[in-house]
Amino acid sequence: MGITLGETPDDTLAAFTARAAADPGVVGLVLSGSRVHEGMPTVHSDYDLHVILSDQHASPIAELDWFRSAHLDLVVIPLAEFRTRGMPGRPDSFARYSYVHAEVLLDRLDGAIARIVDEKRTLRAEEARAAVDGWLDAYVNQTYRSLKSYRDGRPDMGHLDAAETVPYALEVLFALHRRVRPYNKFLRWELERQPLGEPRWDASRLLPVLRRILADGDPPTQRALFTDIEEGARRAGHDRVLDSWGEDLKLLRQP
CATH class of the missing domain: 1.20.120 (Four Helix Bundle (Hemerythrin (Met), subunit A))
Structure with a gap:
């Protein structure tokens, strides 16, 4: 499964998010990286997108985990793993900051994706x-x-x-x-x-x-x-x- 790049990063993001939103196995999309820090993006900036998959339904998008391009970088992750990603004691605790200013683009779980992200934004x-x-x-x-x-x-x-x-x-x-x-x-x-x-x-x-x-x-x-x-x-x-x-x-x- 591949991704066709558009003429610009915006085009590529729009095409991919539409594709992901049409997949019932995708329950959330979360944008992070330079693009969510006002004033930080440059002409070289891509979009960092986290794709959260249902724990119950398989999705072909799972094959795109760690996809990298000049327009789009993907992290494709099951919901159960997303809940704990970046949290203390985990080998991926380094990822915590990526959610501090993250934007939720899709939340099919009645706000659950947003609540998970909010828990990562600050320390209890x-x-x-x-x-x-x-x-x-x-x-x-x-x-x-x-x-x-x-x-x-x-x-x-x-x-x-x-x-x-x-x-x-x-x-x-x-x-x-x-x-x-x-x-x-x-x-x-x-x-x-x-x-x-x-x-x-x-x-x-x-x-x-x-x-x-x-x-x-x-x-x-x-x-x-x-x-x-x-x-x-x-x-x-x-x-x-x-x-x-x-x-x-x-x-x-x-x-």
Whole structure:
């Protein structure tokens, strides 16, 4: 089973969605990717479409899972799997952000597809708390490793560890606000359109800090970022994780 590309991505999307809507085995269509982020699409942008299939009825569209073209990228997935896709503890948890701004184009289940997508858009309170605890511990651990290497005269190794702190720091910052960490491509977009609530996390202030850490692992910059994250984490009640590090935190704090 193939897909005939139209003259433009819009033409291809329109033709495929009409075809999918005519298939009784298709219960939902969900659009994600750059096309659902205002201002992000370029002339190279395709359409990222999730096709949700009924668990009871077979569909020939199942053969198109992971179809890729310059116009259209497909994820074809059974309803039962779609319910849990991107959620914590799954190997596809990386896919969670793809649903944060997703648009439901077809919902044959009286709103069930929309409700499933809505559950993926933000972190539940208990989920956010567990996420912060886990990512915060990882962030402190990696920052500690980095600063130990700088202290012990191994700046090249310290730099490598510093670079690995950045994803953990972002996970903590977004989870503190019950938000899914965006893909790096959309980080500035998120910070500018939906700020994290404090000026120090604005794109104009946070992104240069992250770039400096990635560029050379600068220890003072690492310590300044840790100080800000520690303050926010303690204010949100995550003292247990931080306090478990005991005297080791002295290495992470500003002199």
